[in-house]
Amino acid sequence: MTIKTGIGFRKDFAEEFLSGSVLKPGFVELAPENWMNIGGFWKKKLNQLAEMYPIISHGLSLSIGSPEELDMNFLKNVKNFLKEYNIEIYSEHLSFSKCDNAHLYDLLPIPFREDAVKHVAQRIKQVQDYLGQQIAIENVSYYTPVAAEMDEATFVSQIAEEADCKLLLDVNNVYVNAFNHNYDAKTFINNLPLERVAYIHMAGHTKVAPDLIIDSHGEAIIDPVYELFEWTLEKIKPVPVLLERDFNIPELDELQGELNNLKKIMKNKWGTKKPLRTSPNRRNKKETYN
Amino acid sequence: MLLKTETYNQQSNFAQYCRDGKDLAILGAKQERLPHYRRLIFNVVKDAMETTFPISFKYIETEIWDEMVYNFFSWHKCSEPQVWRMPEEFFEFCKSQNYAEKYNLPFLFDLLYFEWLEVELYMMEDIQYPKFKKTENWLTEKIAVNPEHKIVKLEYPVHLEKPFDAANKKGDYFLLIYREKESGRVQFANLSVLFTFLVENIVLCEQTLEEIFNDILYIFGINDLEMLQTEAFTLLRDLQARGFVLGVK
Numbered sequence: 137m138t139i140k141t142g143i144g145f146r147k148d149f150a151e152e153f154l155s156g157s158v159l160k161p162g163f164v165e166l167a168p169e170n171w172m173n174i175g176g177f178w179k180k181k182l183n184q185l186a187e188m189y190p191i192i193s194h195g196l197s198l199s200i201g202s203p204e205e206l207d208m209n210f211l212k213n214v215k216n217f218l219k220e221y222n223i224e225i226y227s228e229h230l231s232f233s234k235c236d237n238a239h240l241y242d243l244l245p246i247p248f249r250e251d252a253v254k255h256v257a258q259r260i261k262q263v264q265d266y267l268g269q270q271i272a273i274e275n276v277s278y279y280t281p282v283a284a285e286m287d288e289a290t291f292v293s294q295i296a297e298e299a300d301c302k303l304l305l306d307v308n309n310v311y312v313n314a315f316n317h318n319y320d321a322k323t324f325i326n327n328l329p330l331e332r333v334a335y336i337h338m339a340g341h342t343k344v345a346p347d348l349i350i351d352s353h354g355e356a357i358i359d360p361v362y363e364l365f366e367w368t369l370e371k372i373k374p375v376p377v378l379l380e381r382d383f384n385i386p387e388l389d390e391l392q393g394e395l396n397n398l399k400k401i402m403k404n405k406w407g408t409k410k411p412l413r414t415s416p417n418r419r420n421k422k423e424t425y426n
Numbered sequence: 427m428l429l430k431t432e433t434y435n436q437q438s439n440f441a442q443y444c445r446d447g448k449d450l451a452i453l454g455a456k457q458e459r460l461p462h463y464r465r466l467i468f469n470v471v472k473d474a475m476e477t478t479f480p481i482s483f484k485y486i487e488t489e490i491w492d493e494m495v496y497n498f499f500s501w502h503k504c505s506e507p508q509v510w511r512m513p514e515e516f517f518e519f520c521k522s523q524n525y526a527e528k529y530n531l532p533f534l535f536d537l538l539y540f541e542w543l544e545v546e547l548y549m550m551e552d553i554q555y556p557k558f559k560k561t562e563n564w565l566t567e568k569i570a571v572n573p574e575h576k577i578v579k580l581e582y583p584v585h586l587e588k589p590f591d592a593a594n595k596k597g598d599y600f601l602l603i604y605r606e607k608e609s610g611r612v613q614f615a616n617l618s619v620l621f622t623f624l625v626e627n628i629v630l631c632e633q634t635l636e637e638i639f640n641d642i643l644y645i646f647g648i649n650d651l652e653m654l655q656t657e658a659f660t661l662l663r664d665l666q667a668r669g670f671v672l673g674v675k
């Protein structure tokens with residue numbers, strides 16, 4: 137049984153992070169599009185990082201929910217990147233960030249509709265065939281539905297089943313969406329194919345109005361989200377858990393504190409065995425996540 | 427296509443709204459929440475521009491800068507999936523909109539280009555260095571240089587002066603811009619026309635230094651070989667100390 141917590145690698149705290157003195161995650165997450173096809177200073181830092189930690193990748197620009205064709209050239213670059221750094225998990229958002237061939241660099245909700253289920257599932261299959269591996273799709277936070285004809289849990293579940301892909305369950309996003317759209321977070325989670333969960337995200341958020349939370353990744357995780365996390369862990373097998381923090385970065389020991397909180401809950405729910413030792417990601421060397 | 431036209435239209439309307447704010451019908455949308463998407467997306471674009479073009483951002487009047495960035499965000503279809511590369515499209519967009527003339531910023535394209543080059547060189551993939559050896563005798567050898575470089579021509583000396591000072595000094599400016607191997611830092615050197623010819627021919631690596639000098643004497647109508655050599659060696663030693671000239675092949 138593995139208890140592995142990780143954190144997103146950010147340039148803002150790269151040096152301190154790579155010194156390894158404060159933060160001691162079990163793995164790191166990064167977006168391939170921020171790190172592929174680069175050289176120079178950041179390539180060196182990336183190589184250093186890969187020597188120290190296993191890497192999980194979480195994409196931003198694939199735009200799995202786009203109406204248009206997949207960008208195969210982009211996907212080719214992603215594939216090469218995953219291979220170069222021996223990255224086993226590639227996840228993406230169940231959203232679209234590109235439409236009419238214009239990138240928007242944000243995650244827009246796909247219409248929860250039958251035809252979109254078929255369209256998106258077919259695209260996920262295409263990606264999985266090309267990469268030769270299953271990918272994990274993440275439930276995203278959204279602030280308004282767009283032309284929805286079914287509920288979100290049905291939409292996510294049908295796509296996962298039809299595409300036969302994994303799920304990245306973002307517990308904070310469930311909390312945020314449940315608040316913003318007045319549904320019950322636990323019912324939502326219960327309605328997902330939980331056996332497909334391969335990876336979990338945890339994060340903080342920002343309340344901007346009495347009825348609206350923005351998924352900012354700019355605050356510490358709040359207690360109700362920890363509670364929802366704890367409740368969720370009982371229903372799924374052990375998977376890696378990531379702390380997302382993109383803005384308003386505090387001292388690293390605060391982040392380590394949050395990682396410790398997560399680890400404590402995971403140990404409590406998933407057993408007390410020590411994590412399997414995983415060697416760092418020496419490039420092109422096999423690394424497993426189980 | 428599995429996606430119905432109506433669903434596609436809904437996605438397209440939503441994306442279009444995010445970019446230009448035009449109120450197209452989006453079924454079932456919570457109207458008061460739509461602006462959050464515009465704000466979040468615009469901030470990504472705005473931040474990318476301010477980070478990539480700090481000098482332009484600093485010196486161009488805020489109102490003008492904001493308008494240029496806003497128009498780019500609204501009208502331009504960004505084709506680049508990697509956010510850090512997107513500002514290159516802003517540079518192209520400004521050119522296509524002829525903003526240098528419109529806003530009376532003659533240095534605009536040179537400055538945006540110079541700032542973009544710095545980012546591009548800093549981030550670009552590593553290029554294999556040539557094999558080279560160190561020797562004192564350069565004259566009869568082909569010189570090896572750092573392959574991670576570009577030589578560009580600018581109309582305004584935005585690499586030497588503040589933008590509005592540079593605006594009054596239209597001319598031909600040549601710039602060698604390169605990435606230091608160890609630190610990864612991007613450096614540049616201002617070159618005269620003559621030394622641009624010299625460096626470009628060194629980069630081509632088809633001739634020995636002596637052969638290039640002979641060409642220079644002929645092309646530039648110079649008689650004083652000794653002075654040319656002295657000045658050229660001073661430049662090349664300086665560029666060697668700064669990590670551009672590596673040695674000889």
Ligand SMILES: [Fe+2]
Pocket residue numbers: 274306337380
């Ligand atoms: Fe997430």
